[in-house]
Amino acid sequence: MTVVEPSTQTSPGYRPVADTALQSIGNTPLVPLQRLTAGLRARILVKLEYFNPTGSYKDRMALAMVEEAEKRGEIRPAETTIVEYTGGSTGSSLSFVCAVKGYQLRIVTSDAFSEEKIRTMTSMGAEVVVVRSVGGKITPDLMPRIIDRTRRLAEADGTYWTDQFNNKDNAVGQRTMGREILAQTGGSVDAFVASVGTAGCAMGVARVLKDHSKEIKVYVVEPSTSAVISGGEPGTHGIEGIALGFAPPLLDRELYDAALVVDEGEARDTARRLAVEEGIFAGTSTGANVLAALRVAREHGGDITIVTPAVDSGLKYISTDLFPRVL
Ligand SMILES: Cc1ncc(COP(=O)(O)O)c(C=O)c1O
Known part of the structure; x- marks a missing residue:
């Protein structure tokens, strides 16, 4: 007879009791797209940042x-x-x-x-x-x-x-995401794609990835109607949190390879498709990120790994017209 005793060991998968709620920040899942990548050889991994306590990176x-x-x-x-x-x-x-x-x-x-x-x-x-x-x-x-x-x-x-646009601590905080991506992928990443508001995420993660390997490409993303990083004029758009009409001071030309311009309507469609086809319920800037990551995958054509963040939860957009209204 085999008797299985209840384990007194903490499973490595569980977090021990935390000191404060602050310790619930970070350590978010990284999941592959399954359907949106149909026909592509690349693997797109989405860092589910809506697992953070306020639902955002x-x-x-x-x-x-x-x-x-x-x-x-x-x-x-x-x-x-x-x-x-x-x-x-x-x-x-x-x-x-x-x-x-x-x-x-x-x-x-x-x-x-x-x-x-x-x-x-x-x-x-x-x-x-x-x-x-x-x-x-x-x-x-x-x-x-x-x-x-x-x-x-x-x-x-x-x-x-705190002056998030000029505060280097912003990007320092986002380096934790870069370290998690390296740990979760075993260092096997070819590209990172992120839309830019303050550029804290893109630059914080880029610093860690490029220190790991200069071969890793970093792409920043902005909407076509306010593509200031790509040399366009500031304009009007509806993607919350990004493209605020000026190139953010934290954006370092040494740390990204190219700026990608996306159509806002397509970014919104991608956010909706992520929810329906992948179960990734996230906001509009996440739609922009995944749309740009899909473009990188298509243009490269090869068997590469691209990582992009699901910046925040779709629950933050329930009062907006991003998702269909029922009532
Ligand atoms: C919803 C959303 N997406 C993307 C970003 C851009 O992030 P970052 O400021 O790190 O460039 C922000 C920033 O406020 C945001 O609120």
Whole structure:
């Protein structure tokens, strides 16, 4: 007779009890596309970043921006109010980090971004200033107005502006994603594709991948109606979190190989197809990422591995027209 005793060992697949909720950031799954890649020889792996606590990879950079400033002695929970402007994802992530650590947080955002994100911030205790947009769109004048409002808030004593567009800690936080990709693939990656807002994700991951191998290609992605990195004029589009009308200061020409321009309508269709055909329920910028990754796969034609992030959860877009309305 064989008696199987209950195991007292922690399974290697389980996480031990965490110190705080902050430890639930990162260590996200990497899954292959099954249907969208039909007819292609390449393998496209999607890093499911919506497994992060606020449903977005921005949790990684929010934690780094706060903890790196703490290490430098620049901020303390009982004394500092953190200030930031955001399309909503960074604000949600900062709200989470500040709630755990006990910081006051003031956020400047706009009604051009989804209501879910704004309500996530207020639900986790952030004070939110909403700058009105023109018709709910990301127009070239929107960010300057938001930045101006933030700058004025940041003048108050005891405030720390995390300033995600200029803060190198943003990209430092995203290096964790790069390290996970190398560990999960055993280092066998040929290309990484990421749409660009602050460029923290693209540059943070690129740094790690290119340090591992100069052969790994990095592609940044932007919408055709505001393709500033590719030399176009800033324009209007509806892909939240990316292409804010200027080339972000963190974008380092040494760390990417090419900029890919995608059509917003096709990016939206790809987000819908990801949900229906792959069970990957993510937002519009993820649609742009996968659309661009499919193009890289098609143009290369070979048996390569391409990694791209599912930036955030489709649940963040329920109030928008990205997914079909039932009621
Ligand atoms: C939904 C979404 N996608 C993509 C990005 C771009 O990420 P990054 O700022 O790291 O370039 C952002 C940034 O805010 C975002 O909110």
